[in-house]
Amino acid sequence: MTDGTLPARGVSAPKVAFFNNPKIRGTIFQAIALGLLIFLAYRGISNAVTNLTNQRIAAGFGFLDNTAGFGISQTLIPWNEAMSYGRAFVVGLLNTLLVAVVGVFLATILGFIVGVARLSRNWVIAKIAYWYVEIIRNLPLLFQILFWYLAVLATMPAPRDSISLFGELFINQRGITMPKPLFQPGAGWIGIGLIVGIVVAFAVRHWAHKRQDATGEQFPVVPTMWGLIIGLPLLAYLATGMPVSFDHPVQGRFNLQGGMTIIPEFVALLIALVAYTAAFIGEIVRAGIQAVSHGQTEAGRSLGLQEGRILNLIVIPQALRVIIPPLTSQYLNLAKNSSLAVGIGYPDMVSVGGTILNQTGQAIEIIAMWMGCYLTISIITSLFMNWYNRRIALVER
Amino acid sequence: MKRIVSTLALGAALGFSATAALAQAPAASTTLRNVQNKGYIQCGVTQGLAGFSMPDSAGNWTGLDVDFCRAVAAAIFNDPTKVRFSPLSAKDRFTALQSGEIDILARNSTWTLQRDTALGLNFVGVNYYDGQGFMVRKSLNVKSARELSGASVCVQTGTTTELNVADYFRANNLKYEPVVFGTADETVKAYDAGRCDVFTTDASGLYAERVKLAKPDDHIVLPEIISKEPLGPVVRHGDDQWFDLVKWVLYAQVTAEELGITKANLDQMLQSPNPEIRRVVGTEGNSGEALGLTKDWVVRIVRHVGNYGEVFERNVGPNTRLGISRGLNALWNKGGLQYAPPIR
Numbered sequence: 001m002t003d004g005t006l007p008a009r010g011v012s013a014p015k016v017a018f019f020n021n022p023k024i025r026g027t028i029f030q031a032i033a034l035g036l037l038i039f040l041a042y043r044g045i046s047n048a049v050t051n052l053t054n055q056r057i058a059a060g061f062g063f064l065d066n067t068a069g070f071g072i073s074q075t076l077i078p079w080n081e082a083m084s085y086g087r088a089f090v091v092g093l094l095n096t097l098l099v100a101v102v103g104v105f106l107a108t109i110l111g112f113i114v115g116v117a118r119l120s121r122n123w124v125i126a127k128i129a130y131w132y133v134e135i136i137r138n139l140p141l142l143f144q145i146l147f148w149y150l151a152v153l154a155t156m157p158a159p160r161d162s163i164s165l166f167g168e169l170f171i172n173q174r175g176i177t178m179p180k181p182l183f184q185p186g187a188g189w190i191g192i193g194l195i196v197g198i199v200v201a202f203a204v205r206h207w208a209h210k211r212q213d214a215t216g217e218q219f220p221v222v223p224t225m226w227g228l229i230i231g232l233p234l235l236a237y238l239a240t241g242m243p244v245s246f247d248h249p250v251q252g253r254f255n256l257q258g259g260m261t262i263i264p265e266f267v268a269l270l271i272a273l274v275a276y277t278a279a280f281i282g283e284i285v286r287a288g289i290q291a292v293s294h295g296q297t298e299a300g301r302s303l304g305l306q307e308g309r310i311l312n313l314i315v316i317p318q319a320l321r322v323i324i325p326p327l328t329s330q331y332l333n334l335a336k337n338s339s340l341a342v343g344i345g346y347p348d349m350v351s352v353g354g355t356i357l358n359q360t361g362q363a364i365e366i367i368a369m370w371m372g373c374y375l376t377i378s379i380i381t382s383l384f385m386n387w388y389n390r391r392i393a394l395v396e397r
Numbered sequence: 398m399k400r401i402v403s404t405l406a407l408g409a410a411l412g413f414s415a416t417a418a419l420a421q422a423p424a425a426s427t428t429l430r431n432v433q434n435k436g437y438i439q440c441g442v443t444q445g446l447a448g449f450s451m452p453d454s455a456g457n458w459t460g461l462d463v464d465f466c467r468a469v470a471a472a473i474f475n476d477p478t479k480v481r482f483s484p485l486s487a488k489d490r491f492t493a494l495q496s497g498e499i500d501i502l503a504r505n506s507t508w509t510l511q512r513d514t515a516l517g518l519n520f521v522g523v524n525y526y527d528g529q530g531f532m533v534r535k536s537l538n539v540k541s542a543r544e545l546s547g548a549s550v551c552v553q554t555g556t557t558t559e560l561n562v563a564d565y566f567r568a569n570n571l572k573y574e575p576v577v578f579g580t581a582d583e584t585v586k587a588y589d590a591g592r593c594d595v596f597t598t599d600a601s602g603l604y605a606e607r608v609k610l611a612k613p614d615d616h617i618v619l620p621e622i623i624s625k626e627p628l629g630p631v632v633r634h635g636d637d638q639w640f641d642l643v644k645w646v647l648y649a650q651v652t653a654e655e656l657g658i659t660k661a662n663l664d665q666m667l668q669s670p671n672p673e674i675r676r677v678v679g680t681e682g683n684s685g686e687a688l689g690l691t692k693d694w695v696v697r698i699v700r701h702v703g704n705y706g707e708v709f710e711r712n713v714g715p716n717t718r719l720g721i722s723r724g725l726n727a728l729w730n731k732g733g734l735q736y737a738p739p740i741r
Contacts, residue, residue: 055635082567153592
C-alpha cells in the first residue's frame with residue numbers, strides 16, 4: 001500500500017513477510033506465553049513433589065479419613081473427637097456458611113436502612129448515618145472483630161451471675177443460652193405446616209397483586225401472609241398434641257448445662273461483619289437512590305403518593321439496577337472476610353482447616369480445599385446475583 | 398525482528414529466573430552449607446513463653462530454647478549471636494520448617510510419632526521433659542481434674558495439648574467445651590477474661606503463663622499430669638548431616654554437665670588428663686570433624702552458652718521467676734532422664 005491507494009475489491013492484499021503478519025505474530029506470542037506458563041507450572045509442581053518426597057510427606061487426600069481427635073466449640077452437625085478430618089472440615093465449612101448467610105441477610109437490611117437514612121431530610125438521622133459510615137468503613141475489620149469480642153466478653157457477667165430473662169434465657173461470658181426444642185414424633189407436621197403456610201402466603205400475594213392490577217381493589221396482604229406463616233404451624237402443633245418439649249438450661253458446677261448456646265465468638269464475628277459490610281452497602285444504596293432522576297420522585301408526589309410509597313414503588317426498584325452489581329461484591333467480601341474469625345477462635349473453615357493442616361502437614365491439599373470452597377461459595381453467590389440482576393433489569397419494550 | 402528477539406530473550410530470562418527461584422527451596426544435605434554461606438542460623442521459637450523463648454525489652458531473645466539455637470551457632474560460628482529468631486505460633490511452626498523458612502525449630506514442641514514421620518520432621522532429642530496440666534481459678538474449689546466435667550477449656554490450637562485434653566475427657570467420660578485460639582497469648586487472655594474455666598498446656602507453660610495473669614495468686618495448677626510431653630528441637634527430613642550436627646549439640650551440652658565441664662572451669666578442663674574429657678574438649682581425637690565442625694566444637698558451646706545444667710538453671714531453674722526444679726530433667730545418674738550417648 002505504498003502508493004497510497006486501496007487495493008481493488010477481489011484483489012488479495014499485498015504479501016507481507018510472515019513475521020510481520022499480525023495474526024501469525026499474535027499466535028506465536030500466545031504460544032510462547034502458554035509454553036512458558038506450562039513450563040513454570042510443571043517446574044512448580046515437580047519441585048513441590050520432589051521436596052515432599054525428600055521430606056517423606058505423603059501427598060493426596062487419604063488423610064481426610066483419619067481420626068481428628070480434637071474438639072470443636074460450635075457444630076451444626078453432630079461431632080465428636082473420634083470422627084474424621086473430613087467431617088471436621090465440613091463442620092468448619094458449615095460454620096463459615098452460617099455466619100456468611102446470616103451476615104449477608106442482616107447486612108442487607110442494615111445497609112438499606114443506613115443508605116436511606118443517609119439521604120433523610122431529618123438532619124439528625126442523616127448525620128448519624130454519615131458518621132456511622134465514615135467511622136466503620138475506615139477501621140480495619142480485624143480490629144473491629146477484636147473490639148466486639150473483647151467488648152462483648154468484658155461487659156458480660158460470669159456464668160454464675162448470668163443475666164436471666166424469664167428464667168429461660170441466660171446471657172453470660174460464655175454466650176447466650178436458651179431452651180433447646182426437642183421434637184417428638186408428629187413434630188414433622190409443624191414443619192409441613194410452615195412450608196404450606198409460606199407457599200400459600202406467596203400465592204395469596206400473587207393473587208392479590210393480580211386482582212389489584214385488574215380491579216384496583218387492595219387486599220390486606222401483609223397481615224394475611226404473617227397469619228398463614230405463623231398460624232398454620234401453630235395449628236399443626238396443637239392438632240398433633242403439642243409434640244415439642246424443651247431442654248431447659250440449668251446451672252451446673254461450671255457453666256449452664258443443657259439448652260443451646262450461641263457462643264460469643266459467633267456473636268462478635270457476626271456483629272463486626274454485619275456492621276462493616278453494612279457501611280459499604282449503605283453507600284451503594286445511597287449511590288443507587290441518587291442515580292434515580294429526581295423527576296421520578298416529583299412525579300410520584302404529583303400523583304399524591306406518600307413518601308414511603310414513592311421510595312418503595314418508584315425509587316428503589318429503579319435504584320436496584322445500580323445497586324445489585326456492587327452489592328454482589330459486598331456479599332462476596334463478607335463471605336471471604338469471615339476467615340478473619342481465626343483471630344478470636346470461632347471455628348470456621350480456615351480455623352478448623354488450619355488445625356488439620358498443622359496436625360497432618362498436608363498443606364497443599366488443605367489450601368486447595370480452602371480455595372475450592374471459597375471459589376464455589378463465590379461463584380454460586382455471583383451466579384445467583386447475576387440471575388437476580390437480569391430479572392430486575394429494565395425491560396425495554 | 399530485533400524487537401521480537403529481545404522480547405523473546407527477556408521472556409525466557411524471566412521464565413528461567415522464576416523457575417530457578419522456585420527450585421531453590423529446601424534442597425537436601427545442604428543446610429549446613431547454606432547456613433555457613435548466609436552467616437547465621439534461622440531459628441523458629443515461640444512468640445513469647447517465659448523461660449523458653451522471650452524477647453526482653455531490648456529485643457534480645459532469652460530462654461532454654463533460644464540458648465539451644467545459640468549453642469548451635471556457637472558450634473558452627475564460634476559466635477552465639479549468629480542466630481536470627483522467627484517467632485511462630487503453634488499452628489505455623491511445622492510449615493515454616495518444612496518450607497525451609499527456618500533451619501531449626503526450637504519451640505517447646507512435643508516429639509510424637511506422627512510429627513517425626515508423616516510431617517517430614519526429625520526430632521533431635523529432648524531438651525525438656527514435660528507433661529500437660531490444668532489451671533483453674535481457686536474460687537471454683539476444684540481439687541482434681543476429674544471434677545472438671547462440664548467445664549469450658551481454653552487451649553491453643555495445633556498442639557498436642559488440644560488432642561490430649563480431648564482424649565482425657567473422652568477417656569474419663571467427662572464433658573467439656575473446647576475454646577481454641579491461634580496463639581498462646583490469645584488463649585491466656587481469654588482464660589483471664591473468663592471465657593473459660595480451665596487453661597491447659599504443658600506444666601512448664603502453665604507456670605510461665607501464670608505470671609501474665611491479672612492476679613496470678615487467684616489461680617491454681619491441678620495435681621494431674623495427663624500426658625508425656627518430651628519437648629525438643631526439630632529439623633527437616635532429608636538432611637542427615639544437619640540432623641547429626643544439631644542432635645550432637647544437644648548431647649554435647651548434656652555430656653558437658655555430666656563431666657562437670659562448665660563455663661567457669663573450661664580452661665582447667667582443657668588441661669585435664671582424663672581421656673574422656675580430653676575427647677570431649679577436642680584435645681584428643683577429632684569428634685568435631687565428623688560433624689563438619691572444628692575439633693573444639695564442645696568448648697565453643699560451653700564457653701558461649703554453658704552446659705545443659707547451666708542453661709536450665711539460668712532460664713527456668715529454682716532461682717528464676719518460674720522456679721522449676723530439675724525433676725525429670727536431672728541427669729540420668731541423678732535420678733532424671735537426661736542421658737547422652739558417649740562422644741567418642
